[in-house]
Amino acid sequence: MIAAFVCALQLLACLGYGGLVLRFTDCQSTLRADEQIAWALGLGSGIIGWLVFFLGIGSLFHETAFLVLLVVGACGCVVIKDAVVTCGRDVLAWQPDRREIFCLGVIGVVAGLFLAGAVVPPTDADSLAYHFHLPKHFMSLGHLEFIPRAADGAVPMLAQMAYLPVYGLGGEMGLTLWVAANGAIAAFLLFTLCRRYLSTTWSMLVTLLFITVPAFVYGAGSGQVEVRISIFVMIAAFSLAAAIETGMLRYAVLCGIAVGFFMGSKYTGLLFALSCGIVILMQKRWLIHGLVLTVVAVLIGSQWYIWNAIHTGDPVFPMLFDALRDTVNYRHWDAQQNRLFVDQFLTSERIFETTIADFFRYPVAATFLDLEGLEASRTGLGPFGFVAMPFAVFFLWTSRDGFEKNALFIVTALSLVFICVWFFAGSPQRVRHLLPIYPVLLLAISMMAYRGASIVSSSVILASGIIATLLIQVGGTMFFSFSTIKDLIHGTQRAQFFSARVTNYAPVQWINESLKPAGRVYIEQRELAYLIEAPVFVGHGVTQNLIRAHDRNVDPLKLRKQLLNQGITHLFLPTSRLRELPFSELVTTGCIKELKVFESETRQSRTLASNNLKTGQTGRYSVAALLGKTC
Amino acid sequence: MPLNNLVRTLLAAWIIFVIGAYLVQFEPIILAILRKVGLV
Numbered sequence: 001m002i003a004a005f006v007c008a009l010q011l012l013a014c015l016g017y018g019g020l021v022l023r024f025t026d027c028q029s030t031l032r033a034d035e036q037i038a039w040a041l042g043l044g045s046g047i048i049g050w051l052v053f054f055l056g057i058g059s060l061f062h063e064t065a066f067l068v069l070l071v072v073g074a075c076g077c078v079v080i081k082d083a084v085v086t087c088g089r090d091v092l093a094w095q096p097d098r099r100e101i102f103c104l105g106v107i108g109v110v111a112g113l114f115l116a117g118a119v120v121p122p123t124d125a126d127s128l129a130y131h132f133h134l135p136k137h138f139m140s141l142g143h144l145e146f147i148p149r150a151a152d153g154a155v156p157m158l159a160q161m162a163y164l165p166v167y168g169l170g171g172e173m174g175l176t177l178w179v180a181a182n183g184a185i186a187a188f189l190l191f192t193l194c195r196r197y198l199s200t201t202w203s204m205l206v207t208l209l210f211i212t213v214p215a216f217v218y219g220a221g222s223g224q225v226e227v228r229i230s231i232f233v234m235i236a237a238f239s240l241a242a243a244i245e246t247g248m249l250r251y252a253v254l255c256g257i258a259v260g261f262f263m264g265s266k267y268t269g270l271l272f273a274l275s276c277g278i279v280i281l282m283q284k285r286w287l288i289h290g291l292v293l294t295v296v297a298v299l300i301g302s303q304w305y306i307w308n309a310i311h312t313g314d315p316v317f318p319m320l321f322d323a324l325r326d327t328v329n330y331r332h333w334d335a336q337q338n339r340l341f342v343d344q345f346l347t348s349e350r351i352f353e354t355t356i357a358d359f360f361r362y363p364v365a366a367t368f369l370d371l372e373g374l375e376a377s378r379t380g381l382g383p384f385g386f387v388a389m390p391f392a393v394f395f396l397w398t399s400r401d402g403f404e405k406n407a408l409f410i411v412t413a414l415s416l417v418f419i420c421v422w423f424f425a426g427s428p429q430r431v432r433h434l435l436p437i438y439p440v441l442l443l444a445i446s447m448m449a450y451r452g453a454s455i456v457s458s459s460v461i462l463a464s465g466i467i468a469t470l471l472i473q474v475g476g477t478m479f480f481s482f483s484t485i486k487d488l489i490h491g492t493q494r495a496q497f498f499s500a501r502v503t504n505y506a507p508v509q510w511i512n513e514s515l516k517p518a519g520r521v522y523i524e525q526r527e528l529a530y531l532i533e534a535p536v537f538v539g540h541g542v543t544q545n546l547i548r549a550h551d552r553n554v555d556p557l558k559l560r561k562q563l564l565n566q567g568i569t570h571l572f573l574p575t576s577r578l579r580e581l582p583f584s585e586l587v588t589t590g591c592i593k594e595l596k597v598f599e600s601e602t603r604q605s606r607t608l609a610s611n612n613l614k615t616g617q618t619g620r621y622s623v624a625a626l627l628g629k630t631c
Numbered sequence: 632m633p634l635n636n637l638v639r640t641l642l643a644a645w646i647i648f649v650i651g652a653y654l655v656q657f658e659p660i661i662l663a664i665l666r667k668v669g670l671v
Binding site: 461469 | 635638639641642643645646649650652653654655656657660664
């Protein structure tokens with residue numbers, strides 16, 4: 001109950017802070033009432049994440065500070081109350097026809113499934129490893145801490161900062177409800193934007209297409225940031241289009257704010273900023289608009305880059321290692337580690353070469369082939385792009401004159417520029433990384449397909465394609481939620497719930513019951529970080545250099561020193577690792593004492609949780625103590 | 632009119648092709664579900 005109240009309070013605070021941004025940038029009056037609410041919610045979630053960073057710097061991560069932050073934000077709702085009242089009146093006066101009621105019913109079912117996912121504990125591996133673990137860790141410290149780990153430690157965390165108030169005040173369920181609420185904000189924002197170009201029924205269909213694509217289903221209920229970033233992208237794209245269409249500076253300011261939020265949430269935000277910069281230069285007022293957008297985006301989005309630079313000298317740690325190694329003292333990184341990181345981590349995330357031919361192969365593979373590394377089936381973007389393509393081509397062929405003046409042309413151009421920049425920059429190529437740009441593209445292609453279908457009198461055929469896509473996607477969403485709902489109906493306990501979904505939950509329970517919280521546990525199975533109550537150190541052979549436990553040639557005494565330097569008191573590792581160098585030497589000399597061995601079963605799938613218990617592969621894991629003095 | 636019919640037929644065929652090709656990657660999951668409900 002408290003969790004739901006806190007989540008509602010944070011939504012009100014978003015509305016307030018976002019409303020203030022719309023008021024101060026003088027954009028409020030140009031938006032419809034429902035758009036004002038959607039934009040305010042989206043901008044507000046960014047503002048909260050941005051402000052919480054400064055609370056962390058000032059060691060103010062505690063309940064009182066969060067409460068003040070949210071109450072002050074909620075007070076800002078006065079600036080947007082007229083829009084709320086108008087929107088409420090419109091909803092009450094709305095008399096939906098049969099098609100709208102049907103779409104509303106399907107949206108209600110999907111929303112119910114998301115809600116079911118929001119009231120159970122989180123189990124997504126990335127969320128447990130850092131999206132949720134780091135806010136939990138910062139909350140326990142009371143302040144921000146620099147994590148010198150590439151890819152999931154020293155990264156922009158504006159979106160995750162917005163998790164802290166709900167976690168601090170509402171606990172775990174506050175957190176899971178908030179991420180689900182974020183999904184609802186993204187869906188509502190897309191719906192309001194669709195209504196600019198499409199009927200209510202079509203707007204609801206497009207929204208349904210968005211909220212049931214596998215990448216959304218996977219990401220919206222977890223701590224993954226792509227869904228949250230999609231909100232910033234929609235605001236940035238349509239502000240950019242308005243800036244170019246009207247020539248007004250206020251839209252460039254709003255676009256800069258949203259771009260800054262994306263930059264502060266993920267490194268790919270830098271590529272999005274570059275894409276916005278390229279598009280805004282293609283107009284008459286390119287200089288002033290470009291300058292304003294750049295200055296605002298840097299002001300808003302630079303906090304995490306400055307944070308990284310202060311701690312390592314590298315604002316995008318460790319990406320600039322080769323360029324800065326002679327001028328910057330890389331305390332947490334060296335040439336050997338960088339080679340490992342580039343060869344084993346970055347390269348493994350790049351399935352296609354950055355060539356023109358592969359650029360055109362990518363969308364086909366990302367839709368139809370379940371290639372390892374792309375994760376196109378489980379977390380892809382569905383088939384609608386290809387379903388709608390010929391209809392959109394008809395529209396472009398017959399109506400190309402004048403389309404370049406349309407705002408949708410500008411947002412489509414921005415999306416395509418971003419995809420080009422993203423692909424040719426050699427970014428990780430998982431399909432879900434494109435989710436932030438997907439709603440904008442979906443809206444553009446849907447509008448074009450809708451018009452194209454009318455030209456060739458094929459609206460029924462397009463509608464059939466949409467229904468077929470929705471049948472697959474809604475079916476997939478139900479399949480994804482099935483095990484969660486089964487556990488909710490059976491009243492499965494928390495421990496049982498994790499046991500069925502997370503490998504090695506039994507040792508976690510033992511560690512939580514047996515080890516003193518003053519110690520620190522070295523783990524390599526990163527998703528256990530959130531579940532272990534004692535502080536943890538996540539060891540990784542490629543993304544961190546503080547403890548080189550993966551290097552079999554490392555001097556055991558040096559490894560012991562590295563472990564002690566990080567305050568490690570216990571280790572949780574596969575038993576076989578303790579029998580191999582360098583750990584075996586420390587076990588032989590009595591520096592490491594094995595405390596307990598567990599038979600472990602691998603949990604391969606959260607969706608097929610009941611199958612996990614029958615088919616899990618077994619292995620042995622050990623909890624061991626690192627003896628500080630006597631060895 | 633015949634041209635319109637041809638276009639509509641091609642569009643319908645395209646949609647069937649895309650949806651079918653998309654579903655191929657889910658073959659193991661679809662088969663598992665069909666087995667579970669006793670259809671295969």
